[in-house]
Amino acid sequence: MASASTGQVSPKTLRKVIVAAGIGNFVEWFDFAVYGFLATTIAQQFFPSGDASAALLKTFAVFAVAFAFRPLGGIFFGMLGDRIGRKRTLAMTILLMAGATTLIGVLPTYAAIGVMAPILLSLIRCAQGFSAGGEYAGACAYLMEHAPSDKRAWYGSFIPVSTFSAFAAAAVVAYALEATLSAEAMGSWGWRLPFLIAAPLGLVGLYLRWKLDETPAFQAVTKEHAVAHSPLKETLRNHGAAICCLGAFVSLTALSFYMFTTYFATYLQVAGGLSRATALLVSLIALIFAAAICPLAGLYSDKVGRRMTVMTVCALLIVVVYPSFLMASSGSFAASIIGVMLLAVGAVLCGVVTAALLSETFPTRTRYTASAITYNMAYTLFGGTAPLMATWLISTTGSNLSPAFYLIAVAVLGLAGGLALPETSRISLHDVQGQEKSASVSAEA
Numbered sequence: 001m002a003s004a005s006t007g008q009v010s011p012k013t014l015r016k017v018i019v020a021a022g023i024g025n026f027v028e029w030f031d032f033a034v035y036g037f038l039a040t041t042i043a044q045q046f047f048p049s050g051d052a053s054a055a056l057l058k059t060f061a062v063f064a065v066a067f068a069f070r071p072l073g074g075i076f077f078g079m080l081g082d083r084i085g086r087k088r089t090l091a092m093t094i095l096l097m098a099g100a101t102t103l104i105g106v107l108p109t110y111a112a113i114g115v116m117a118p119i120l121l122s123l124i125r126c127a128q129g130f131s132a133g134g135e136y137a138g139a140c141a142y143l144m145e146h147a148p149s150d151k152r153a154w155y156g157s158f159i160p161v162s163t164f165s166a167f168a169a170a171a172v173v174a175y176a177l178e179a180t181l182s183a184e185a186m187g188s189w190g191w192r193l194p195f196l197i198a199a200p201l202g203l204v205g206l207y208l209r210w211k212l213d214e215t216p217a218f219q220a221v222t223k224e225h226a227v228a229h230s231p232l233k234e235t236l237r238n239h240g241a242a243i244c245c246l247g248a249f250v251s252l253t254a255l256s257f258y259m260f261t262t263y264f265a266t267y268l269q270v271a272g273g274l275s276r277a278t279a280l281l282v283s284l285i286a287l288i289f290a291a292a293i294c295p296l297a298g299l300y301s302d303k304v305g306r307r308m309t310v311m312t313v314c315a316l317l318i319v320v321v322y323p324s325f326l327m328a329s330s331g332s333f334a335a336s337i338i339g340v341m342l343l344a345v346g347a348v349l350c351g352v353v354t355a356a357l358l359s360e361t362f363p364t365r366t367r368y369t370a371s372a373i374t375y376n377m378a379y380t381l382f383g384g385t386a387p388l389m390a391t392w393l394i395s396t397t398g399s400n401l402s403p404a405f406y407l408i409a410v411a412v413l414g415l416a417g418g419l420a421l422p423e424t425s426r427i428s429l430h431d432v433q434g435q436e437k438s439a440s441v442s443a444e445a
Contacts, residue, residue, distance in 0.1 A: 009146045009147070009148075009216065013146070013212075014146060014147065014155065016208065016211075016212060017142065017143055017146045017212060018143065018155065018158045019208060020090075020142075020205065020208040020209045020212055021090075021139040021140075021142050021143045021158075021159060022139070022158055022159060022161065022162035023094075023162070023201060023204060023205035023208065024090060024093060024094040024097065024135055024139060024202075024205045024209070025135060025136060025139050025159055025162045025163060025166070026162040026163075026165060026166045026169075026201070027094065027097055027098055027101065027166075027198050027201050027202055027205065028097055028131075028132045028135050028136070028166075029162075029163050029166035029167060029170075030166040030167075030169060030170050030194075030197070030198070030201075031097070031101045031104075031128060031195070031198060032063075032066070032132075033166060033167045033170030033171070033261070034170045034173065034174060034194040034195065035063055036063065036262060037170055037171060037174035038174055038191050038194070039059050039063070040059075041186060041187060041191045042059050042191065043055040043058065043059040044187060045109040045110065045111075045117075045187065045191065046059070046109060046110050046117050046118045046121050047059060047110070047118055048110050048111070058118070062118070062121055062122050062125050063125070064384060065122055065125050065126055065129065066125045066126065066128050066129030066132065067129060067379070067380050067383075067384035068129065068380070069126050069127075069129035069130045069133065070129050070130070070132055070133040070376040070379065070380055071133060071373065071376045071377055071380055072130060072133060073129065073130035073131060073132060073133020073134050073372075073376070074133035074134060074137065074372030074373055074375065074376035074377075075133075075232060075369070075372065075373060076130070076133070076134065077089055077092070077093055077131075077133060077134020077135075077138060077368070077372065078134065078137065078138075078231065078232075078368045078369035078370070078371070078372035078373060079231045079232050079368075079369050080092075080134075080368075081134070081138050081141070081368030081369070081372075082227070082228050082231035082365060082366055082367065082368045082369050083227060083228065083229075083231065085214045085215075085218050085222075086138055086141055086142040086145070086214065086215050086218055086368065087142070087209060087210075087212060087213070087214045087215070089134065089138055089368070090134075090135070090138050090139065090142060090209050091206055091209045091210055092131075092134075093131045093132075093134045093135045093138060094131075094135070094202055094205045094206055094209065095202065095206055096127060096130070096131035097128060097131040097132060097135065097198075097202065098198045098199060098201065098202020098203070098205070098206075099202065100124050100125075100127040100128045100131065101128060101195050101198035101202075102195065102196060102198050102199040102202070103124050104121065104124055104192075104195040105192040105193070105194075105195030105196035105198075105199075106192070106196070107120055107121060107124070108120075133372065133376050134372060136159070136375055137358055137368065137371040137372035137374075137375045137376070138368055138372065139159055140156060140159055140355045140356075140358045140359055140371065141215070141358070141359050141367050141368050141371060142215055143155060143156055143158070143159060143355075144156055144355075144356065144358075144359035144360070144429060145215035145216060145217035145218065145359065145364070145367075145429050145430075146215055146216065149425075149426055149427070149428060149429070150302060150426065151298075151302055152302065152356050152359075152360070152425070153297075153298040153299075153300075153301035153302045153306075153309075153352055153353065153355070153356040153425070154295060154298035154299050154301075154302055155298070156298060156352065156355040156356050156359075157294040157295045157297060157298030157352045157355065158294070158295070159355050160290075160291075160294045160348065160351040160352055160355060161291050161294045161295070163257075163351065164261070164287050164288075164290040164291040164294065164348075165287075165291045167261050167287050168284055168287035168288050168291065170194065171280055171283060171284045171287065172284065173193075173194050173197075174194070174280075175277070175280055175284075177190050177191070177193065177194070216430060217364045217367075217429045217430050218364060220364070220430050221364045221365055226365055227365060228365040228366050228369075231365070231366045231368070231369040232369055234365070234366050235362075235366045235369045235370045235373065238366070239362055239366065239370050242361050242362065242370070242421070243370060243373060243374045244417070245417045245418070245420040245421050246357055246358070246361050246374050246417065246418075246421060247374045247377060247378045247417065248413050248414055248416060248417025248418070248420075249310060249350075249354070249357070249414040249415075249417045249418035249421075250354055250358075250374060250375055250378035250379070250414075251378045251381065251382040251410055251413060251414060251417075252313075252314065252317070252350055252382075252410050252411055252413070252414030253347075253350040253351055253354045253378070253414075254378050254379040254381075254382040254383030254386070255382045255383065255386050255406075255407060255410050256317060256343065256346050256347040256350050256407065257347050257350070257351060257383060258382075258383045258384075258386035258387065259343065259347075259386055259390065259403065259407060260286070260290070260340070260343050260344055260347040261283075261287065261347075262386065262387055263386055263387045263390050263403075264283060264286075264328065264340055264343070265279045265280060265282075265283045266279075266387065267325070267328055267329070267390070267400075267403075268282055268283070268328055268336055268340075270394075270400075271325075271328065271329035271394075271400040272328055272329050272330060272331045272336055273331045274331065274333070274336065278333065282333070282336050282337055282340055283340065285337055285340075286337065286340040286341055286343075286344045287344075289341055289344055290344040290347065290348050293344075293345065293348055294348055294351070294352055297348050297349045297351075297352040297353075298352050300312075300349075301349075301352060301353050301356060301425070302425065305423050305425045306353055306356060306357055306360070306418075306421070306423060306424055306425050307418070307419060307421070307423050309349065309352075309353040310353060310414075310415065310418030310419060310421075311415065311418075311419070312349065313346055313349035313350050313353065314411045314412070314414055314415035314418065315415075316345065316346050316349065317343075317346040317350075317407065317408070317411045318408050318411050318412070320342040320343070320345070320346065321342075321343065321346070321404045321407045321408055321411075322401065322404045322405075322408070323339070323342065324339045324340070324342040324343045324404070325339065325400070325401050325403065325404040326339070326401065326404075327339030327342075328340060329400050329401070350414075354375075356424075356425070357418075357421070357424065358371040358374065358375060359371060359429065360424035360425070360427060360429070361374075361421060361424060364429060364430070367429075382410065389403070389406060390402075390403035390406070393406055
């Protein structure tokens with residue numbers, strides 16, 4: 001299995017760790033994607049009114065509520081993960097997440113219980129956001145603390161693989177349901193099916209996580225009696241600068257991810273004039289492409305280091321984002337695919353190096369707490385607001401290309417933050433004292 005002193009883990013165990021870490025992340029993002037794809041149907045079931053636009057706005061407002069609870073979940077589960085371990089905490093997050101998602105699938109609609117339906121939907125979404133706050137950073141830490149130091153980004157790339165695969169699966173499921181079911185069947189029971197998928201996936205994920213051991217790094221901290229008693233206090237006292245610097249880069253990860261996965265399908269329709277089905281197809285092709293190149297991005301980051309990867313991805317996005325939006329607004333199917341794929345490369349590189357940096361930037365004793373705070377704050381501020389900001393910029397400036405300049409500005413911010421961090425691609429995640437020193441933000445870095 002693994003040695004807490006050396007961190008040596010067998011390839012067989014690593015494969016199990018990848019699946020166990022990835023399945024919870026898949027459930028999390030599958031739910032978020034399905035909710036977005038089925039927003040119009042959900043609006044009819046839970047917010048019936050004479051104004052379809054108002055109902056849709058209320059549906060997206062409930063969607064946004066989940067983001068508001070992510071930082072709270074990150075703090076709660078982060079502290080828990082640093083005190084009782086990664087394994088047990090991740091078992092809790094997947095159980096809560098899968099359970100809440102399944103409840104949406106069986107939730108009575110407005111026609112059945114009136115105003116209690118949207119209230120219950122809002123409460124369930126809060127629970128989902130809360131659990132999601134502890135999922136991604138914890139899954140990254142769990143995987144990274146098992147992986148060999150020279151291949152952390154490659155192994156960690158399978159977390160973004162599960163993310164992009166979840167969006168692709170959600171797009172396929174949503175399209176298949178709408179293509180095969182009548183409007184009546186879709187409104188009656190069809191929309192429930194994707195949410196009910198979370199139940200068996202969650203049980204499988206819970207079983208896999210419970211069967212595995214605690215990470216070698218956390219075992220080492222426990223053995224040395226170095227577990228943090230107040231991880232939040234210690235995080236804020238010792239790692240504020242690192243959180244700000246890494247948070248600046250993760251903001252670019254969040255914005256590029258949501259621009260690519262969530263907003264671009266709308267942009268292809270509004271600016272490019274593509275039909276909803278065609279835009280969905282373009283997005284699906286790009287999502288499959290993104291999932292496929294994640295391991296390649298991991299290999300690149302392990303070879304050249306984290307700082308070079310940060311420079312590469314920021315420079316790449318600054319260069320390609322304008323032509324990407326330009327091609328996506330052309331109305332051409334082929335040009336749209338190329339444009340979205342250009343943005344996908346940047347989003348993938350960002351996501352892969354972020355998965356590694358979240359664990360490498362902070363020491364083992366506060367890694368879960370610090371990385372969860374960093375990740376969730378950036379995603380709440382820049383990811384959750386990405387579609388809103390893009391729409392506002394277009395309406396304010398009158399230019400369909402204005403979101404591209406917003407992304408360029410955040411890329412400059414991300415570059416500054418990322419380069420303020422030291423090189424961490426070869427540091428040990430098992431030497432507590434040594435890593436405290438090497439993971440701190442250095443002015444000379």
